[in-house]
Amino acid sequence: MKKVLLMFLVMVASVTLLGCNKEATEERTEITFWHMSPVGDVSYSSVKGLITDFNESQDLYFVKGVGFSFWDYWDKINVAVASRTAPSIGLSTIDDVVSRAESGVLLNISDLMDADTSGINTLDLNEFRQSQMDFATYEEDLYAMPFSATSRALFYNLDMFDELGLTEADAPTTWSELETIAKMFDIQEADGTVTRLGFDPTYGDTTYHGWLWQSGLDFFDEDLNPTLNTPEHLEVLNWILDFNKDFTRSQLTAFGEANAMLGVNPFTSERVAMIVSNDGLYQTIDTSGSDINYGVTSIPIPDENGIHVCWGSGFSLEMYDNGDNTDAEVAGAYSFYKYLLSEPVQIALGESLGWLMSHITAMEKYVEGDPILEALLAEVDYSMDKVYVPYAPAWHASDWQTYYTQILDGDLTPEAGLLAARNHYLQKQENYNTLHE
């Protein structure tokens, strides 16, 4: 009796497990695609719909989409790539494609393009920005394609402008104009609490390296040696520090922390009149249902010899080499890869994800008739990505922020802060070289 019961249980388990693998029985090659639209996300249905459309358009391959939240995605993909269990296709950061290509974890897209004779969704490189593709090129071959594109711009509140008799034409274009207009909006209560600011060069998506680029400067030279404590660097840093010198750092910190703790965007809550932000702010305002009247323009540049540039990046679309990819898997993955980069799918992705995608014509069609999106897309042509520094991959984040905050807080003088930061990078460079000599 026991044996009969055991056999019955084994049979039930086998049938159940086989049932789970329904697609395998259909003899279609399974392709996995990791994205950032998990179940419950507003974009989940549309991304799933695009995958379903592809699956129904042919009967050779079956794409299984797996969505993770943005915050979870990076750990998952990094671990999967490291353990050679990466999906067939996934997204990553475009600025460090070369490091992955060098490690041999990415498939060569140029080779796949050369071998592609299907005539379906053929990749047209003219539809993608060379500046982005440069980041995806290793030893003259493409190892990824730009999937999305971001830009940064100055958002200004037209209702607040109107209050002070300003119009869209008064939107600042230079640093001095920015300073003059910003001061008009500052409000400080009797107890010292700042309740409104015109602008602050440390808020939103501003970065020190962004301001440096506009002045023709950078953190590193061409050989990636840190060069950030020249008098010119100091001048930019002092401009940032002096911008709101009417207020103490404590007042500004309190103002910033109040925004963060209340969970409000200082721009949408009309606590700042102008802010530098990426295209995500458009989406935030749109989805929040806010009726704020605003405009977008290029980030103001230095009065003399200023360069029109902003920090823009984007996700790369990558095909992973796990060492055991079959020809059918590679062919299927590339077929879906091209589909994701095709014009109609890029438009659909832009609409569902709220991102600016990488396909030039697709995005021109997508933004047509929307002046805000048109302005944001125009900035993509002036965007530049940060350089990948192997000895300090997070050079702009944790490495620099330590010194930047000390300088802003007045714990370090700008000179001492820049020198300390440079020494920190030099030490990291030396240690990296010791390990890789």
Add this chain to the structure above:
Amino acid sequence: MKKQSIGSIKQLKKTENRMGYLFASPWLIGIIVLGAFPILASFYISFTSYDMASAPVWVGLKNYIILFTNDDVFWKSLWNTIYHVLIAIPLGLIVGIILALLLNNKIRGMSIYRTLFYLPCVVSIVAMSLLWLWLFQPQFGIINEVLSPLYKLFNMEPILWYQSASTSKITLILMGLWTAGGSMVIYLAQMQDIPKSLYESAEVDGANWIQKTFSITLPLMTPSIFFNFIMGIIGGFQVFTIAYIMTNGGPAQSTYYYAYYMFDKMMSDQAMGMASAMAWILLVIVLIVTMFALRLNKKVVYLGEEG
């Protein structure tokens, strides 16, 4: 007949052993695959340069040498952690014991008080950190609001708490005391175990509350105090989450603890080899400190009357 029965017993033992291993196998597989393998792998990786994408490259002791001789942040993070352990552990013990002594009384609603003090232990550390961020906010937080009469009285500038490098570490330590209710429960359990006769004898001899506390309660609580001390040391060296959420390691890296730096080495610098070396250094430090602490066991812990 005798031989047969011996054979049967041996057979039975073998069968029992097999079944034993079979039932224990999930745990054994778990500890080998999920425990032992990663530990051994990290030991190997600590002697390599490994960016988690390419294959690890053997570099010998270079990771260790760099950390000890040419990494300022390593020493800074280690000092921050030692500072945290030196202050937070004794303070946590004292607060836990005081709470337990206060709550070891027979008054109405005591179970409610005990629950209230234990409640913070079941609150998510992320939620707790965000809550305390509000409370400690120097410009509009409630703590500085409450203290403002004192600031005026002593003509002081308000304390900047987590915003200042000089007070940030102690701010996080004070915040951590909110969960002292966890150790309090252990102390209370041990207090309940102390024979009433000891207190009665002391009372007959005219001992007051302080004398009873220092001569009976605290000596008999030393096993649980010691347990919390050891666990505190081990946990203290791994402090990470509160700094990650509340201060991002700042200001001026004053709350950049060892585990935080190790995390950044792995996630930001993609230097898994170096991060593994840091993990092993931490293990050795914790082992040495715990070993010394355990040596105190016989000297300070009451283990019952011999004979």
